[in-house]
Amino acid sequence: MNIQYVQGxxxxxxxxxxxxxYPYLTENxxxxxxxxxxxxxxxxxxxxxxxxxxxxxxxxxKRIAHLSTSVTTSLLQYELDDKLSELQEYTTLENSLKAYNxxxxxxxxxxxxxxxxxxxCDYKKRDTLLxxxxxxxxxxxxxxxxxxxxxxxxxxxxxxxxxxxxxDLKSGLISKNGGAELDPYKYTNQLLDVSSDIGSKIYxxxxxxxxxxxxxxxxxxxxxxxxxxxxxxxxxxxxxTKLFTSRNFGTKTTTFNVVTKPVSNxxxxxxxxxxRDNCDPYNYLxxxxxxxxxxxxxxxxxxxxxxxEKLANEKYDILECRLKSMFKYIDNIEIDFKxxxxxxxxxxxxxxxxxxxxxxxxxYLLGYGANGILFAILGAMMLTQLYSCEPxxxxxxxxxxRFDK
Numbered sequence: 001m002n003i004q005y006v007q008g009x010x011x012x013x014x015x016x017x018x019x020x021x022y023p024y025l026t027e028n029x030x031x032x033x034x035x036x037x038x039x040x041x042x043x044x045x046x047x048x049x050x051x052x053x054x055x056x057x058x059x060x061x062k063r064i065a066h067l068s069t070s071v072t073t074s075l076l077q078y079e080l081d082d083k084l085s086e087l088q089e090y091t092t093l094e095n096s097l098k099a100y101n102x103x104x105x106x107x108x109x110x111x112x113x114x115x116x117x118x119x120x121c122d123y124k125k126r127d128t129l130l131x132x133x134x135x136x137x138x139x140x141x142x143x144x145x146x147x148x149x150x151x152x153x154x155x156x157x158x159x160x161x162x163x164x165x166x167x168d169l170k171s172g173l174i175s176k177n178g179g180a181e182l183d184p185y186k187y188t189n190q191l192l193d194v195s196s197d198i199g200s201k202i203y204x205x206x207x208x209x210x211x212x213x214x215x216x217x218x219x220x221x222x223x224x225x226x227x228x229x230x231x232x233x234x235x236x237x238x239x240x241t242k243l244f245t246s247r248n249f250g251t252k253t254t255t256f257n258v259v260t261k262p263v264s265n266x267x268x269x270x271x272x273x274x275x276r277d278n279c280d281p282y283n284y285l286x287x288x289x290x291x292x293x294x295x296x297x298x299x300x301x302x303x304x305x306x307x308x309e310k311l312a313n314e315k316y317d318i319l320e321c322r323l324k325s326m327f328k329y330i331d332n333i334e335i336d337f338k339x340x341x342x343x344x345x346x347x348x349x350x351x352x353x354x355x356x357x358x359x360x361x362x363x364y365l366l367g368y369g370a371n372g373i374l375f376a377i378l379g380a381m382m383l384t385q386l387y388s389c390e391p392x393x394x395x396x397x398x399x400x401x402r403f404d405k
Contacts, residue, residue, distance in 0.1 A: 007307055008339030010070035011259040011294070012185040020189045022064055022204040025222055029201070030229040031057040033387070034220050036208050037236035039069035040184050041367050041376040043191035045236055047113075048380040050198040054387060057228055058192070058200065059220065061207035065188040068238050071341025073257060073296050074187070074373065075274050075286045076110070077128045077179035078103030080349035081370050083144045090348040095397055097151050099350060102394060106374035107180055109381070117194055121187035122289040127271060128179040129165075131158075131172035132278040138171035141278065145173045154178075166268025167326035179274045181286050184373075208243065213359050232387065236365045236376075239344040247400075249352055250344030250368045252302035253281075256315040258323070259337040262291040267329035269293075283322060284370075293333065295323045302342050312340055344368045346403075353379035353398035354386075364400060 013019075022038075033049050035042045038060025049056045078100050080087065087096045107125075114123050132141055138159070145157045154176040163169040192202050211233065212219040220228040235244050239252055266272060266287065275285040283297035298315040316338045324333050344366075346352075351368040353375075355361075363383055367376035375398070382392045396402075 005342045006067060006071055006339070007312060007341075009337055010339045010341070011257070011292075011337040012074075012183055013066055013070040014337065015290075016183070016185050020064065020192075022060075022202045024205040025059065025203045025224070025226045025228070028227045028229070029057065031055045031201070032230065033057070033232045033234060034059065034218070034228045034230035035234045035236050036220070037238070038064040038202065038204055039067055039236070039238065040065065040072070040188045040191075040373055041238070041365055042236035043188040043195070044373070044376045045234055045365055045380045045383070046195040046200045046202070047191045048377075048384045049387070050195040050200040052384045052388070054384065056195065056200040057230070058195075058202045059206045059208055059222065059228065060202075060204040062205065064192065064202070064204045065185045068341060068343070069184050069188055071255075071257065071339055072184050072372070073284065073286060073294050074182050074184040075179070075284050075294075075370075076107065076181065076373055077175070077274060077276075077371070078107060078374070079128070079130065079175065079178070081282075081345065082349055083140065084147045085140070085143055087348060093147075095348075098394065099397060100148075100153065102378050102397075103371055103374050104178075106377040107177075109377050110180060110182070113191075117190065120190045122181075122183040123187070124181050124289070125177055126179045126181055126274045126286075127177065128175045128274040128276070129172055130175075130276050130278065131169050133168040133170055134278070135170055137278050141171040141173055148173070148175075164270045166329050174273070181274065181288075183289075211244065211362070213361065216361075218359075218361050230361075232361050232363055234363045234365050234383065238366065239342065239368075241364075241366070244362060245356065249366060250346050252342055252344050253299045254302050254340055254342050255281075255296055255299045256312060256319060256340045257294060257296040257338070258316050258319045258335050259288075260293045260323070261332075261334045261336040263293060263333060264291075264331050265329075266291075268327050269330070283319070285323070285326075292336070293323060293327070293330070295319045312338075315340075343372070348402075350398055351375045351379065352400050353382055353395055354400050357401060
C-alpha cells in the first residue's frame with residue numbers, strides 16, 4: 001500500500017505483539033476460489049467458503065491484516081452512515097430498512113462465530129447511541145427514532161431531561177444490542193485459523209500482478225511468476241481495485257483516530273455504549289478491553305500521493321480536545337496512539353457484491369462505508385450461495401452496476 005493510505009502507528013496491530021506469520025506462494029497451485037486480499041474482508045470470505053466445503057486460497061500482497069484492517073476501529077453497528085430519511089435520495093426506504101435488518105443479521109453471525117469458536121478477538125456486544133448536541137438537529141433524530149420504532153427496531157429516545165452522559169446531548173437514539181466491538185487484527189487471524197483448519201490456504205507477501213481470463217477459470221499471476229488457477233476469483237481488496245477494473249466504485253476518504261492509555265474509570269460513559277454524533281463528518285467513539293478510549297472522525301477527502309502531516313496533527317488535536325471535553329469526569333485521559341487511514345464510501349452507504357460485468361468468473365466483495373465488516377459477512381454468505389447456484393435476492397442491494405445510468 002502506498003504510504004499515504006495508512007499513517008501513524010495503528011493501535012490494534014501494535015498491541016498484538018505475537019504476530020501470526022503466513023508463508024508466501026512458491027509454487028503453482030489450483031483451487032476452487034482464490035480470494036485476493038488478506039484483510040478482514042478476505043478472511044471473512046475464506047471462512048464462509050471453507051465452511052461450505054469450497055477449496056479456497058487467500059493471497060495478501062503485504063502482511064495479513066496490516067493495511068486497511070489495521071486502522072478500522074471495528075465499531076460495528078447495524079445502522080448506515082446516513083439516517084433513513086437522508087438515504088431516500090439514493091434508494092427506497094424499503095431497501096434501507098432491509099439493509100438495517102441485514103446488519104442485525106450480520107451481528108448475529110459474529111455472535112454465532114464467537115459461540116462456536118470462542119472469543120479470541122475481544123468481542124463484546126454493545127448498545128449504540130446516535131445523538132446531536134445541536135437544537136436544530138433534534139427533530140431529525142426524533143424522526144429517525146420514529147422510523148425505526150415504527151419498523152420494529154428496539155430503540156429508545158432520550159433528550160436533555162433523560163441524558164445519562166457527561167456530554168451535551170439535545171436528542172439521542174439508543175439502539176438496544178444494535179452493535180458490537182472487537183479487535184480486527186485478532187478477528188481476522190481467528191477467521192483464518194478456522195479456515196486453514198478446514199483446508200483453506202493463506203499466503204502473505206504475495207502480490208497479484210495480473211489476471212488471465214479463460215472460459216472456465218482464471219489464472220492469478222503473482223509477482224514472482226507463480227500462478228493460482230481458480231474457478232472463481234474474489235476481489236476483497238477494498239478501494240484498491242485498479243488491477244481488476246476501470247470502474248470507480250467509491251469515494252475515498254481519510255479518517256483520523258486517537259487512542260488513549262488505559263483509564264481508571266468511565267464516569268459519564270454509560271455502559272461503554274458505542275457512540276456516534278450527527279455531525280458531517282461524524283465522530284465515533286468506543287472503548288477497548290484494556291480500558292482505553294478511541295475516538296475517530298474529522299474525515300477529509302482523500303488526496304492521492306500527498307500526506308499532509310500538519311493537517312493530520314490538527315485533526316488529532318481536535319479529536320483529543322473533543323474526547324476530553326465530552327468525558328471530563330474520566331481521570332487522566334492521555335493519548336497513546338495517533339493514526340489515519342483511507343476508506344471508501346458510496347451514496348447509499350452500501351458496498352458491492354457480485355460478478356463483474358465483463359468477466360463472469362471475477363466476483364467482488366467490497367464492504368464500503370462504516371458497515372464494511374458487517375456487509376463483508378453478508379456478502380461472503382451471498383457469494384457462497386451464488387457459488388452453489390442458489391443466488392440470494394438480497395444481493396441486488398449490492399449490485400455492481402446499481403449506480404450506472
